[in-house]
Amino acid sequence: MTRMHNTAPPAAAGQADAVVVGAGLAGLLAAHVLARRHQVTLLDSDQILTTPTTRSGVPQGRHVHALFAQGLRTVEALLPGFTDELCRRGGHRIDVCKDLAIATPHGWGTRFPSDLRVVGASRPLIEAVIRDRVLDNPRIRLLQRHRADSVTGTEHHVNAVITRNLDTGRTTALPTCLVVDASGRGSRLPNWLAELGCPPLPETTVDAHIGYATRLYRLPEDPRDWRALYALPSGPAITRGGVLAPIEGNRWIASLSGTGTDRPTPRQDSFLPFARSLATPAIADVLADATPLSDVACSHSTANRRRHLDQAQQLPDNLLVLGDAACALNPLYAQGMTVAARSAVLLDTCLASGAGTHRFHHRQKKLHDTPWLLATTADLRLPGSTGGPPTRYQQTLGRYLDRVLAAGTHDPHPQAAFLSVLNMVRPPATLLAPRVALSAMRTRPPGPSLTAPPPAPTT
Numbered sequence: 081m082t083r084m085h086n087t088a089p090p091a092a093a094g095q096a097d098a099v100v101v102g103a104g105l106a107g108l109l110a111a112h113v114l115a116r117r118h119q120v121t122l123l124d125s126d127q128i129l130t131t132p133t134t135r136s137g138v139p140q141g142r143h144v145h146a147l148f149a150q151g152l153r154t155v156e157a158l159l160p161g162f163t164d165e166l167c168r169r170g171g172h173r174i175d176v177c178k179d180l181a182i183a184t185p186h187g188w189g190t191r192f193p194s195d196l197r198v199v200g201a202s203r204p205l206i207e208a209v210i211r212d213r214v215l216d217n218p219r220i221r222l223l224q225r226h227r228a229d230s231v232t233g234t235e236h237h238v239n240a241v242i243t244r245n246l247d248t249g250r251t252t253a254l255p256t257c258l259v260v261d262a263s264g265r266g267s268r269l270p271n272w273l274a275e276l277g278c279p280p281l282p283e284t285t286v287d288a289h290i291g292y293a294t295r296l297y298r299l300p301e302d303p304r305d306w307r308a309l310y311a312l313p314s315g316p317a318i319t320r321g322g323v324l325a326p327i328e329g330n331r332w333i334a335s336l337s338g339t340g341t342d343r344p345t346p347r348q349d350s351f352l353p354f355a356r357s358l359a360t361p362a363i364a365d366v367l368a369d370a371t372p373l374s375d376v377a378c379s380h381s382t383a384n385r386r387r388h389l390d391q392a393q394q395l396p397d398n399l400l401v402l403g404d405a406a407c408a409l410n411p412l413y414a415q416g417m418t419v420a421a422r423s424a425v426l427l428d429t430c431l432a433s434g435a436g437t438h439r440f441h442h443r444q445k446k447l448h449d450t451p452w453l454l455a456t457t458a459d460l461r462l463p464g465s466t467g468g469p470p471t472r473y474q475q476t477l478g479r480y481l482d483r484v485l486a487a488g489t490h491d492p493h494p495q496a497a498f499l500s501v502l503n504m505v506r507p508p509a510t511l512l513a514p515r516v517a518l519s520a521m522r523t524r525p526p527g528p529s530l531t532a533p534p535p536a537p538t539t
């Protein structure tokens with residue numbers, strides 16, 4: 081039977097809760113840390129089922145969602161036992177350096193054991209495991225099917241969030257001491273700020289016009305020495321990419337991507353041919369013998385968009401913005417959930433030290449800088465990208481990253497450095513370590529051919 085989370089009763093009269101708009105990854109984790117100091121009302125326009133299900137407020141939930149190593153560690157630190165619970169409910173433990181076979185433009189990356197661990201699971205399951213833990217807290221009440229329409233107050237301070245009950249149509253003003261906008265890419269923040277009389281926020285958008293297409297499969301029980309395949313796009317010659325990864329329920333998720341007019345379509349009969357057109361046939365070879373379990377879902381919401389909250393001329397002193405509402409990243413580099421989790425930790429730190437919202441947004445900007453740089457540097461190399469041109473630094477970084485990837489097809493050191501930076505467990509300076517830089521500068525023949533299966537990992 082389908083079960084739903086209970087919609088909690090309204091707060092007691094006169095009580096001003098912290099209000100979090102959006103019960104996605106960012107909102108749930110923000111509510112969790114806020115509840116250490118406040119009563120929290122978590123609003124979501126969706127009906128949220130207790131079983132892991134895709135829902136209309138999180139359409140990206142149908143696509144592959146890799147919670148990278150730093151994200152996994154961060155959520156684990158916030159919610160101890162999270163990783164075990166995710167695996168207990170069907171997630172698969174994956175060693176990023178050993179179990180993930182990566183097709184780079186220069187050949188297959190080397191594979192070797194490491195401590196970079198992730199869990200293969202669907203986005204609905206990741207969210208459900210987090211949600212179950214967060215909503216166990218009696219200081220957090222979830223108001224589902226409640227959309228935040230606007231906020232009231234002045235440009236200096238918000239005093240209420242206006243919510244609409246989507247079943248009855250009734251609107252209510254929820255008094256609040258603190259508002260967190262975690263409503264994702266579709267956030268109405270610019271309208272809210274305009275209504276309060278705040279000047280518009282500066283924003284930057286870099287868009288490679290990438291489209292995703294995703295399908296679920298059952299794979300035959302063949303022996304294989306990898307647990308996931310990742311074909312990297314890399315402009316300007318190779319713009320198509322793909323991922324094949326295990327998720328709960330003994331299923332596999334295949335997501336394909338392309339840019340501009342070369343995006344994959346929802347047609348079922350086009351999915352396998354598109355997979356076949358990648359730089360490696362490895363994903364298509366596996367899918368050719370697999371049983372499709374779903375139709376093809378598409379998404380084009382992939383632009384990098386950053387709101388410069390740290391540069392706001394005027395923001396209410398009790399309004400915070402995090403998750404995709406603050407900084408949305410091209411999902412190809414799988415950074416969004418990790419960034420959201422890190423913002424929740426930052427929020428906790430700021431609340432503990434009494435830092436205000438201005439300080440939070442300044443520190444959050446620093447947290448966004450590296451993922452933003454990596455995503456936009458790669459995207460601006462793809463033909464047809466808008467929001468450029470790349471800076472001189474990005475051009476140099478792009479060329480250097482290319483050399484690191486090429487070196488990683490022969491040498492585990494640059495490969496480990498690249499993956500630890502991508503997984504956000506090491507800073508980008510790791511790529512300049514002498515062992516990595518020397519390897520990146522050496523000229524070598526191309527790595528293991530992508531037309532052959534991925535090479536076995538070393539032990």
Ligand SMILES: Cc1cc2nc3c(=O)[nH]c(=O)nc-3n(C[C@H](O)[C@H](O)[C@H](O)COP(=O)(O)OP(=O)(O)OC[C@H]3O[C@@H](n4cnc5c(N)ncnc54)[C@H](O)[C@@H]3O)c2cc1C
Binds near residue numbers: 105106124412
């Ligand atoms: C195709 C695709 C693939 C992705 N793959 C990855 C990946 O592999 N790895 C990764 O780390 N990240 C990935 N991401 C990014 C990831 O989905 C987000 O970064 C992450 O979910 C954090 O988002 P959020 O909580 O800010 O917003 P969301 O998860 O989008 O949640 C927003 C919530 O707000 C609610 N809401 C919206 N407006 C209102 C309102 N007015 N009132 C009340 N509720 C509202 C919605 O119903 C929803 O529940 C991917 C994104 C896309 C588009």
